Amino acid sequence: MGIPDLSASVFAMKYAILVDVGYLYAAAGEVLFGARERREYRVAADELIQALQKQAAERLPGELLRVYWYDAAHDRVPTVDQRVIAALPMVKVRLGNLNKQGQQKGVDAQIRSDLDALARHSAVTDAVLIAGDEDLVSAVEAAQAYGVRIHLWGVEPSYGSNQAERLVWEADFVEVLSADLLRPFVRQANPLPTSPSQPSTPTPAQVFAGRPAAATTTRAARTPSPAGSALSKLGPNRDAVEEVGEHVAQKWILTRGRDNVRDLLPGPILPTVIDTELLIEAEKELGHSLRPYPEARVWLRDGFWNRVYREFDLAERKSAK
Structure with missing residues (x-):
């Protein structure tokens, strides 16, 4: 053997x-x-x-x-x-x-x-x-x-x-x-305050307010170039795409819960899996593909974050800066 x-x-x-x-x-x-x-x-x-x-x-x-x-x-x-x-x-x-x-x-x-x-x-x-x-x-x-x-x-x-x-x-x-x-x-975690009498508790709005320069830079970097603007005339409308992004965000808040969406804060980067899912849902809403238009995906994310920031009272804090 x-x-x-x-x-x-x-x-x-x-x-x-x-x-x-x-x-x-x-x-x-x-x-x-x-x-x-x-x-x-x-x-x-x-x-x-x-x-x-x-x-x-x-x-x-x-x-x-x-x-x-x-x-x-x-x-x-x-x-x-x-x-x-x-x-x-x-x-x-x-x-x-x-x-x-x-x-x-x-x-x-x-x-x-x-x-x-x-x-x-x-x-x-x-x-x-x-x-x-x-x-x-x-x-x-x-x-x-x-x-x-x-x-x-x-x-x-x-x-x-x-x-x-x-x-x-x-x-x-x-x-x-x-x-x-x-x-x-x-x-x-940084929980939202349970009452106005607890101002010392940091909120997501306060966390985000500490990053105004990064937010401004990111927004400026997203401004389409002249070539991108010319292409957009043949592709989707910016307002329509941002509106769909806001609609998807609202849908997620309702179906997945406010606490789960809050986990994405302070943004503006989405995990790859979630970003892909956002694109797929938006294309279903629009009835056509956004993949040939890179600038449209930026607009979609902008709309998504606009709605999320409003949900957590971040938009007003950001604009006040």
Whole structure:
């Protein structure tokens, strides 16, 4: 009998990272800022996902299959942030429902279903689970019965424990994500004031007001050249395009929620995925393509930001400067 090729078996090893975003964000907000609600902080999710991938690559043999990102949204309509995350390579967003009380529904069921399918079909040999709910114990036990090793990662608690004791018992390996590891990717938000008696609380308008020179320069840089103006006579009308941009912004505020659109502030740069989506929706409204007209895409963004600035009382502050 020959010596088995161990390098081939290591190469065949694969792992998945399953993240309960509600747990990860809440635990990070608690340990870093003592925050109780997600609106109190902002997370650079794309950078955080890269950090988790790097952490796993340093600790697990084999290769990453993909990251499963379990979050929730009202009526399962993805937010701006969730749409950006869904476009990342090797990341699959799974959405549960977020009810009127801000409670996640259906997230644990999706984690259990995916973990069972990955184990049953031998898609992975190891699974990193970032979660804390005891409801996941049965899924962990089932995956282990198929031979999958469970690596349970938890966020450093501010005190006591933030993971169910039985879940910790059942895991094959347990690791703590330190506050220092998470700190670069989580920052406190600048909430809108709840009443006029709180002038010391910075608002998005105040944040933007501190950047008048950048806003003016950007606007000037967008002025079409004579060649661009001549081309525009053969293409779309500027007022019509800006109006469509405002219409799309209004639609997003209504369907995706004011808080989610506020995440785009202070602008004026849009994430590539969101900018492309804005273009697609505008072309549907206009009934023709804007892609041959670069200046029209600038007008579209101008209209979009005009409506967003008005929504958050930024337009008046900017013009007053």
